[in-house]
Amino acid sequence: MYRSHVLVCGGTGCTSSGSQQIIETLEQEIKKAGLSEEVKVVKTGCFGLCALGPIMIVYPEGSFYSMVKPEDIPEIVSEHLLKGRIVKRLLYSETVTDQNVKSLNETEFYKKQHRVALKNCGVINPENIEEYIGVDGYQALGKVLTEMTPEEVIQVIKDSGLRGRGGGGFPTGVKWSFAAANQADQKYVCCNADEGDPGAFMDRSILEGDPHVVIEAMTIAGYAIGANQGYVYIRAEYPIAVKRLEIAINQAREYGLLGKNIFDSGFDFDIEIRLGAGAFVCGEETALMTSIEGHRGEPRPRPPFPAVKGLFGKPTILNNVETWANIPQIILKGADWFASMGTEKSKGTKVFALGGKIHNTGLVEVPMGTTLREIIEEIGGGIPNGKKFKAAQTGGPSGGCIPASLIDTPIDYDNLLAVGSMMGSGGLIVMDEDTCMVDIAKFFLEFTVDESCGKCNPCRIGTKRMYEMLSNICKGNATLEDIDKLEQLCYEIKAGSLCALGQSAPNPVLSTLRYFRDEYVAHVVDKRCPAGVCKDLLSFEIVADKCKGCTLCARQCPVNAISGTVKQPHVIDKSKCIKCGACMEKCRFGAIVKK
Amino acid sequence: MKSLAELQAIRDKMKGAINMREENGDKIRVVVGMATCGIAAGARPVLNKFTEEVAKRNLLNVSVTQTGCIGICQYEPVVEVFTPDGKKTTYVKMTPEKAVKVVADHLVNGNVVSEYTIGSVAK
Ligand SMILES: Cc1cc2nc3c(=O)[nH]c(=O)nc-3n(C[C@H](O)[C@H](O)[C@H](O)COP(=O)(O)O)c2cc1C
Ligand code: SF4
Ligand code: SF4
Ligand code: FES
Ligand code: FES
Numbered sequence: 215m216y217r218s219h220v221l222v223c224g225g226t227g228c229t230s231s232g233s234q235q236i237i238e239t240l241e242q243e244i245k246k247a248g249l250s251e252e253v254k255v256v257k258t259g260c261f262g263l264c265a266l267g268p269i270m271i272v273y274p275e276g277s278f279y280s281m282v283k284p285e286d287i288p289e290i291v292s293e294h295l296l297k298g299r300i301v302k303r304l305l306y307s308e309t310v311t312d313q314n315v316k317s318l319n320e321t322e323f324y325k326k327q328h329r330v331a332l333k334n335c336g337v338i339n340p341e342n343i344e345e346y347i348g349v350d351g352y353q354a355l356g357k358v359l360t361e362m363t364p365e366e367v368i369q370v371i372k373d374s375g376l377r378g379r380g381g382g383g384f385p386t387g388v389k390w391s392f393a394a395a396n397q398a399d400q401k402y403v404c405c406n407a408d409e410g411d412p413g414a415f416m417d418r419s420i421l422e423g424d425p426h427v428v429i430e431a432m433t434i435a436g437y438a439i440g441a442n443q444g445y446v447y448i449r450a451e452y453p454i455a456v457k458r459l460e461i462a463i464n465q466a467r468e469y470g471l472l473g474k475n476i477f478d479s480g481f482d483f484d485i486e487i488r489l490g491a492g493a494f495v496c497g498e499e500t501a502l503m504t505s506i507e508g509h510r511g512e513p514r515p516r517p518p519f520p521a522v523k524g525l526f527g528k529p530t531i532l533n534n535v536e537t538w539a540n541i542p543q544i545i546l547k548g549a550d551w552f553a554s555m556g557t558e559k560s561k562g563t564k565v566f567a568l569g570g571k572i573h574n575t576g577l578v579e580v581p582m583g584t585t586l587r588e589i590i591e592e593i594g595g596g597i598p599n600g601k602k603f604k605a606a607q608t609g610g611p612s613g614g615c616i617p618a619s620l621i622d623t624p625i626d627y628d629n630l631l632a633v634g635s636m637m638g639s640g641g642l643i644v645m646d647e648d649t650c651m652v653d654i655a656k657f658f659l660e661f662t663v664d665e666s667c668g669k670c671n672p673c674r675i676g677t678k679r680m681y682e683m684l685s686n687i688c689k690g691n692a693t694l695e696d697i698d699k700l701e702q703l704c705y706e707i708k709a710g711s712l713c714a715l716g717q718s719a720p721n722p723v724l725s726t727l728r729y730f731r732d733e734y735v736a737h738v739v740d741k742r743c744p745a746g747v748c749k750d751l752l753s754f755e756i757v758a759d760k761c762k763g764c765t766l767c768a769r770q771c772p773v774n775a776i777s778g779t780v781k782q783p784h785v786i787d788k789s790k791c792i793k794c795g796a797c798m799e800k801c802r803f804g805a806i807v808k809k
Numbered sequence: 810m811k812s813l814a815e816l817q818a819i820r821d822k823m824k825g826a827i828n829m830r831e832e833n834g835d836k837i838r839v840v841v842g843m844a845t846c847g848i849a850a851g852a853r854p855v856l857n858k859f860t861e862e863v864a865k866r867n868l869l870n871v872s873v874t875q876t877g878c879i880g881i882c883q884y885e886p887v888v889e890v891f892t893p894d895g896k897k898t899t900y901v902k903m904t905p906e907k908a909v910k911v912v913a914d915h916l917v918n919g920n921v922v923s924e925y926t927i928g929s930v931a932k
Contacts, residue, residue, distance in 0.1 A: 215857075252860075273829045274873065274874045275874050297875075297877060338827065344822075348824050348826065470811060
């Protein structure tokens with residue numbers, strides 16, 4: 215019996231900051247101190263505060279150690295684990311008040327969060343099925359197979375109001391009922407773990423931290439729609455998630471929770487993993503299924519919808535990882551419990567990958583209807599370096615920007631669409647006053663140009679043309695008329711593309727045009743980038759009055775563009791300057807300005 | 810595994826262990842003083858006995874933790890029990906045997922074992 219559990223994060227973030235070595239050192243030190251029988255080390259999934267990794271939490275005290283280094287381990291073992299003296303110096307500073315230590319749940323970062331989909335992440339060892347069972351895992355499956363009819367299962371999911379978390383927001387129960395209604399000799403259940411949005415990692419974290427929840431939920435869906443085979447489509451770039459999922463599937467088979475005649479109910483279900491090569495378009499449902507079938511991942515026209523003719527031409531449902539993570543709890547706690555969270559048309563919670571110019575980057579899960587302000591100012595801890603909040607980007611390359619004036623918008627599917635963005639899979643990038651909105655639009659267009667599968671012309675050629683037009687604007691080589699043409703092209707691409715990749719590719723441009731048109735205009739008319747980002751429109755100059763002639767900048771300049779003699783004002787040769795800004799950073803007298 | 814009963818058995822076995830990782834204010838907290846003097850006086854077996862008994866009886870509302878020096882070294886090993894109503898009971902000169910009785914009488918049945926408390930030992 216262990217009196218203490220030390221949880222160390224084994225998510226991708228913390229693994230890359232060295233948590234594996236922490237675990238090894240910890241185990242050695244615990245052994246040396248003779249505590250092996252008393253203290254258990256548990257490797258978990260992501261806690262959400264990846265930037266502070268490696269993360270370690272000691273129970274029962276709940277002490278939250280961040281950025282732990284191997285050198286710190288002997289002290290933590292001898293002081294905390296042996297003598298019960300928490301090593302305050304190494305705790306996450308937010309949890310330390312003058313006298314006391316706060317629990318993690320009381321910190322700004324966690325206080326407003328509400329963990330449903332992430333309930334077990336950072337709590338259980340994902341490689342041990344018994345820990346999942348210990349937190350009520352597979353209870354929902356047991357209940358469904360022994361007490362409920364498939365119709366009842368679908369009704370509960372419908373009543374809960376759960377909508378797809380992969381981007382589209384389609385009601386999950388309705389999707390299931392379509393597939394259930396189609397008679398076929400074979401049906402399929404698929405999980406979308408392609409997670410293509412740049413910067414998004416909630417699905418990866420769920421699979422790494424709680425893989426069994428996806429297995430349990432897919433099995434429930436198999437029973438509900440009459441399918442006995444499932445596929446998880448996951449990108450090969452997620453090796454830790456793939457490995458944990460493989461372990462979990464094998465353990466579930468061993469325990470009889472996958473396979474033939476589960477819980478003696480006569481119901482069979484099994485799951486296989488299919489690795490994707492990481493193309494964004496393969497996250498689109500028809501492309502994903504084409505890819506599982508072994509063909510090149512290109513979308514096909516709908517209808518027929520997958521619920522009628524999906525994988526291998528059979529009725530199929532596809533749901534996102536986070537959608538799946540909600541299912542078992544809805545079955546156990548009821549539709550009303552789930553529907554009590556969120557807004558009228560968006561129930562439950564949503565996980566966001568919070569990133570960009572914000573203090574606390576990481577994974578956050580909040581009830582639908584939480585305002586952007588709460589997420590940015592409270593949970594996120596605000597913008598660093600005293601900068602002003604300018605906009606937030608949601609929905610990745612298919613989404614748009616929400617300007618500072620709309621910071622009090624409660625976030626749900628419909629409100630985001632109304633302001634010209636979308637929920638997407640949950641990337642949330644915060645931008646401060648130093649961000650150029652034209653440059654951001656260009657960044658996303660560059661991504662779609664790369665990721666367009668090329669099947670249809672408006673998307674393949676149109677996005678390329680858009681990218682070129684944006685580049686010209688950033689270089690100051692465009693006219694006001696070009697902005698109008700760009701806008702026109704947006705609508706044509708939306709109307710003419712086959713799949714949602716092309717249909718939504720212009721969104722980043724349309725939304726920045728809607729809220730930040732003046733910035734586009736400044737680039738073409740004044741040949742100026744208001745945020746000082748677009749290099750071609752910048753010039754660096756030395757203000758002679760302020761220059762002390764210290765020569766520091768001249769020595770710093772990588773292309774020797776700065777000349778001058780000691781104690782005399784220096785000058786920058788603009789024909790040589792590559793606008794790297796290195797000189798400006800170094801000058802201690804504020805003599806160098808960027809225009 | 811073929812039956813819900815088997816699943817339930819694993820759950821119950823694991824629940825006690827994982828319960829430690831849940832923080833909530835409604836738990837009874839048992840705090841064992843584990844500074845150098847406490848360890849020298851035999852606090853570790855006491856701590857381990859508490860952990861074992863609480864697990865054996867599946868007391869999900871009890872958390873057993875340790876702390877540094879409580880400041881009354883002559884009475885070590887010292888164990889403090891905090892109940893959710895805000896009351897604190899201080900047990901002194903504890904042994905593993907006494908721990909078993911505190912679990913049975915105080916933690917399970919709510920009766921303070923007054924002969925082990927600081928009040929009666931100090932007299
Ligand atoms: C270009 C493109 C990429 C997509 N990428 C993903 C993805 O990475 N993950 C995901 O779950 N859904 C993605 N989707 C949405 C899926 O097509 C589909 O709607 C979703 O997986 C359905 O599951 P849900 O109802 O649970 O959200 C993408 C859609 C498009 C058009
Ligand atoms: S819209 Fe783009 S990604 Fe979608 S099918 Fe057409 S070319 Fe391919
Ligand atoms: S670093 Fe500043 S003060 Fe020194 S020479 Fe350059 S511009 Fe002048
Ligand atoms: S990976 Fe460790 S906290 Fe996210
Ligand atoms: S290629 Fe078909 S219309 Fe241009």
